[in-house]
Amino acid sequence: METIYTIPVNDAYGSECECPLCFLKKRCEDQELEYYLGPSLMEPDTRIITNKTGFCPDHMAKLNRKVTNRLGLALVIHTHLLDYDNDISEDLSKAAPEKAGLFKGRSNDYKSALRDLADRIDKRTATCPVCDKMNKTTERYNEVIMHMFSHDNEFKQKFISRSHCLPHTASLLRTAASKLSQNDASDFVSALAQNNKECFAELEKDVEWFTLKFDYRNKEKPWGNSKNSIQRAMRFLSSDTGEFNEG
Secondary structure, rough: OOOOOOHHHHHHHHHOOOOOHHHHHHHHHHHHHHHHHHHHHHHHHHHHHHHHHHHOOOHHHHHHOOOOHHHHHHHHHHHHHHHHHHHHHHHHHHHOOOOOOOOOOOOOHHHHHHHHHHHHHHHHHHHHHHHHHHHHHHHHHHHHHHHHHHHHHHHHHHHHOOOOOHHHHHHHHHHHHHOOOHHHHHHHHHHHHHHHHHHHHHHHHHHHHHHHHHHHHHOOOOOOOOOOHHHHHHHHHHHHHHHHHOO
């Protein structure tokens, strides 16, 4: 019987996408981007989060490309700037070490303070509530996939016939190690490995033919499936992203 947890997974494995987990990740990402540009941006609890974390560079760029709520985005960015300024700027102004002089020799004490401040800035720049939600959602879907593979034969056949990008192959392997029995893991990893092998073989062949098409002797020969092979290979190697579309 389908439940609220299994319906999205069945939808993904029933779609024509190249990687079902990329499909689920994209759906979650779109929902989260709309959430943070929607009515939630006026909720105090949400603003506390976005003031502190901001968004990673990738999701800041995606929020910028959305034109649904420019005012909302400006409000979020403004209060995040204020929080960041209050947290960092005073410490940054005090971080410059005193210059060595005639009566005060050189010292390395300032180096650890500079590194600590740099680490704080890096940590804040890297934090992102959209990434956090996507990672947690992917973990939950991975666990649902393990359960369905072990208990739902119809889904098991769907899984066996589908391929997965390499980053999601890694995440599935980690979840299998913690959630599956040895016998179930044997079937699961065997299916994963077979589809992985087929993906490599197809992409290697298509990308090679793409390169060979630049030889004048192959100019009139058909492209076959190689025209979008670079983008397909990028999606397989790096997980699906809008930057890798054929457009």
